[in-house]
Amino acid sequence: MTTTHTRAPSAETKAPRRSALLQRDWSLLAQRLGALGIILALWQAAVLTGLLPSITPTVPEVTLGLWTAVTSTSFWTALGQTLSAATAGWIISCVLGVFLGLLIGPLRWLDRSTSVTVEFGRAFPTIALMPVILLLLGATTSMQITMVVLSALWPVLVQSILGARRLDPGIADTVRIYRIPRLLWFRRVLLPSALPFVTTGVRIAASISILAAVGIEVLTQVPGIGRMITLAQEAQRWDLAFAYLFFAGLFGWTVTALLARAESSLLAWNRQASG
Amino acid sequence: MTAPQSIHTGSLDVLGGEVLLDVSHVSMGYGDGEHEKRILEDLNLKVGHSEFVSIVGPSGVGKTTLLRGLSGLLPPKRGTVSVAGQTITGPHPDIAAVFQDYSRSLMPWMTTRENVAFPLQGQGVGRRERNRRAEESLEEVGLSGQGDKYPWEMSGGMQQRVAIARALAYHAKVLLMDEPFASVDAQTRFDLEDLVVNLREALGVTIVLVTHDVDEAIYLADRVIVIAEKPATVVDVIETGFGTVRDQVDTKADPRFQDARGRILTRLRKA
Ligand SMILES: Nc1ncnc2c1ncn2[C@@H]1O[C@H](COP(=O)(O)OP(=O)(O)O)[C@@H](O)[C@H]1O
Ligand SMILES: [Mg+2]
Numbered sequence: 001m002t003t004t005h006t007r008a009p010s011a012e013t014k015a016p017r018r019s020a021l022l023q024r025d026w027s028l029l030a031q032r033l034g035a036l037g038i039i040l041a042l043w044q045a046a047v048l049t050g051l052l053p054s055i056t057p058t059v060p061e062v063t064l065g066l067w068t069a070v071t072s073t074s075f076w077t078a079l080g081q082t083l084s085a086a087t088a089g090w091i092i093s094c095v096l097g098v099f100l101g102l103l104i105g106p107l108r109w110l111d112r113s114t115s116v117t118v119e120f121g122r123a124f125p126t127i128a129l130m131p132v133i134l135l136l137l138g139a140t141t142s143m144q145i146t147m148v149v150l151s152a153l154w155p156v157l158v159q160s161i162l163g164a165r166r167l168d169p170g171i172a173d174t175v176r177i178y179r180i181p182r183l184l185w186f187r188r189v190l191l192p193s194a195l196p197f198v199t200t201g202v203r204i205a206a207s208i209s210i211l212a213a214v215g216i217e218v219l220t221q222v223p224g225i226g227r228m229i230t231l232a233q234e235a236q237r238w239d240l241a242f243a244y245l246f247f248a249g250l251f252g253w254t255v256t257a258l259l260a261r262a263e264s265s266l267l268a269w270n271r272q273a274s275g
Numbered sequence: 276m277t278a279p280q281s282i283h284t285g286s287l288d289v290l291g292g293e294v295l296l297d298v299s300h301v302s303m304g305y306g307d308g309e310h311e312k313r314i315l316e317d318l319n320l321k322v323g324h325s326e327f328v329s330i331v332g333p334s335g336v337g338k339t340t341l342l343r344g345l346s347g348l349l350p351p352k353r354g355t356v357s358v359a360g361q362t363i364t365g366p367h368p369d370i371a372a373v374f375q376d377y378s379r380s381l382m383p384w385m386t387t388r389e390n391v392a393f394p395l396q397g398q399g400v401g402r403r404e405r406n407r408r409a410e411e412s413l414e415e416v417g418l419s420g421q422g423d424k425y426p427w428e429m430s431g432g433m434q435q436r437v438a439i440a441r442a443l444a445y446h447a448k449v450l451l452m453d454e455p456f457a458s459v460d461a462q463t464r465f466d467l468e469d470l471v472v473n474l475r476e477a478l479g480v481t482i483v484l485v486t487h488d489v490d491e492a493i494y495l496a497d498r499v500i501v502i503a504e505k506p507a508t509v510v511d512v513i514e515t516g517f518g519t520v521r522d523q524v525d526t527k528a529d530p531r532f533q534d535a536r537g538r539i540l541t542r543l544r545k546a
Contacts, residue, residue, distance in 0.1 A: 170379025176365075177346055177372045178394035178445060188393070192384040269383045269425060 057239040065243035075228070075244075082224035083251070085141055086213035089148025093205050097153050098198055101160020102190055106167065118161065122154040126212075130219065139221040144213060151212040152205040159201025163194025196270045199263040206259055210252040282534045285498045285514035289323035295481050296322040296345070296449050301354035303337070303344050304506070311352070314340045316506040318354070322449070322483060327475050329496035330485040333543060337507040338485035342453045345483065346372045358449060368398075371447035373438045375454040380438055381426040387413065388422030391441045412444035413437075415478070416470060432463035436470070443478070452484040456491070465523050468495060476519040489543070493535045494526060501539055511542050 044059045046052045057065065069075045104110050104118075130147060137143035167190060175185055191198075217226025225248055232241040264271075288294075298320040304313040314337040322328050332338055343349035345356055347366040355362045358369045371394075374380050381390050391409040392400075400408070406422075413422055416436040426434050435455060442450050452471075456464040472495060475482055486492050492499050493515060501511040513535050517526060526532060 168379045170374060170376050171382060173348060173372075173374065174380045176348060177370070178397060178441075179366050179368070180394065180397040184397055188385075188396075189382065192382070195384075269427065 061239040062242045065239035069243045085144045086209040089145045090209035093152035097156025105161040105164020126151045144216045148212045152208045155204040156201040159197045163197030203259045283514040285512035294321045297357045301351045313506040325479040327482045329492035330500045331492035332502040369448040371442035371445045372451040408444045412440040416440045472521045
């Protein structure tokens with residue numbers, strides 16, 4: 001997007017702020033690692049003292065499982081399958097959600113008439129639809145992508161509608177006075193104006209997409225990380241199952257963190273203009 | 276040379292020359308039928324080429340409503356607005372507008388240059404020509420070389436200059452201004468007033484400005500239209516006779532300025 005790059009702040013103001021930020025980053029990282037360490041220690045203690053069921057693997061076992069996983073090609077293939085299904089579903093959700101949301105948001109009558117449907121769709125437990133979709137499409141990648149879209153579409157749609165509603169009346173008047181054509185208005189006015197809300201929806205949709213893609217694989221025969229989790233469980237390889245679970249979580253977290261980064265640099269104007 | 280030292284009661288018609296903007300029997304209001312709230316009743320006004328007309332009235336009288344009518348944003352209940360002989364049915368290429376709330380009319384995700392050039396993009400003007408005209412207009416409002424800044428990096432006065440530059444780049448014949456300097460400090464306000472006076476002289480744009488500030492209305496205009504009452508109508512018209520040049524000290528000390536001021540304030544007190 002060419003419209004939203006940030007201007008570099010002047011050097012004097014940037015230098016001290018940056019080093020302070022860096023320091024904060026490091027101490028935050030240390031705190032987080034500490035928290036993680038405590039959780040792992042508690043886990044290990046719980047397994048050793050028999051607080052958790054005996055099948056629960058110990059921390060070293062899971063660590064070994066992680067190593068086994070990352071050194072096997074089947075793991076990477078599975079990960080690729082999961083991620084591509086999640087990504088495809090996510091992209092479709094984003095395009096569809098943004099398009100529909102920006103269409104519905106500015107039109108008051110359409111907004112009013114669809115709001116119940118949107119609220120219903122958002123609250124609907126999509127997973128309950130799976131048997132039907134499974135019957136229609138079989139245990140295929142397209143079934144998986146459909147399920148991902150049905151789960152991840154809602155946050156994008158809801159946030160896009162909210163974003164489109166907040167178009168400033170002063171800007172709306174300006175756009176009318178200067179007779180800005182519809183398509184240009186959509187691309188250069190409505191979309192950027194809604195973007196601070198849209199990006200939140202897009203970020204939530206990303207983690208939902210990964211969750212849904214893995215979940216579908218756990219529950220059906222669709223290949224991917226989720227399927228590997230099921231297979232490991234069936235084979236009583238709890239160390240591997242936990243290792244895969246850990247990876248699924250790690251990827252969801254990484255994607256969300258990356259998107260949050262991209263978002264904050266894309267929307268510098270929003271922070272500046274409103275604060 | 277003996278300059279006339281007294282003010283004249285003006286006419287709602289132009290003094291001579293062509294009519295550019297013609298407001299004919301315009302009534303405006305909100306709501307329909309029985310629920311209609313009438314704001315303006317049977318307003319008539321003709322504005323000539325390169326003329327500067329101020330419309331002054333108390334807050335809430337219907338100035339913004341009138342300007343929305345003139346700009347084609349809100350159709351009048353009755354009567355017509357025409358520009359260069361053409362009756363308008365909505366926003367028109369010959370009409371540009373600058374509103375009071377500059378911070379809400381500029382787009383924070385666009386640079387100053389992009390903001391100024393944006394209406395031209397809508398008209399299908401190519402990028403190079405667009406940027407050239409934007410740069411030219413920014414220069415005219417005293418912001419040359421500031422095109423890469425974002426609106427939120429600028430002061431209120433500068434933002435309003437950008438909004439004016441955008442209107443100039445659009446090459447409209449009529450510039451409508453709704454209390455354009457109401458949100459800036461006094462010194463900035465004087466600077467912007469003089470900028471608009473100079474733009475009228477240099478570029479020959481026709482300006483219709485509404486304000487509740489009597490001094491501003493007199494200082495800027497060739498003709499001051501006073502509106503008052505509910506629903507609002509024209510209650511007085513004054514010819515200032517200052518020509519095209521103004522000075523914040525001399526013009527305001529001019530006996531004609533003082534006369535006009537007294538007359539309008541008295542008239543508005545009555546309303
Ligand atoms: N959208 C609207 N709907 C109903 N009444 C309105 C609307 N906008 C303005 N008004 C009313 O019209 C009158 C004139 O408003 P306005 O034109 O903004 O006055 P001014 O600009 O002179 O202060 C006010 O009484 C105001 O309450
Ligand atoms: Mg007003």
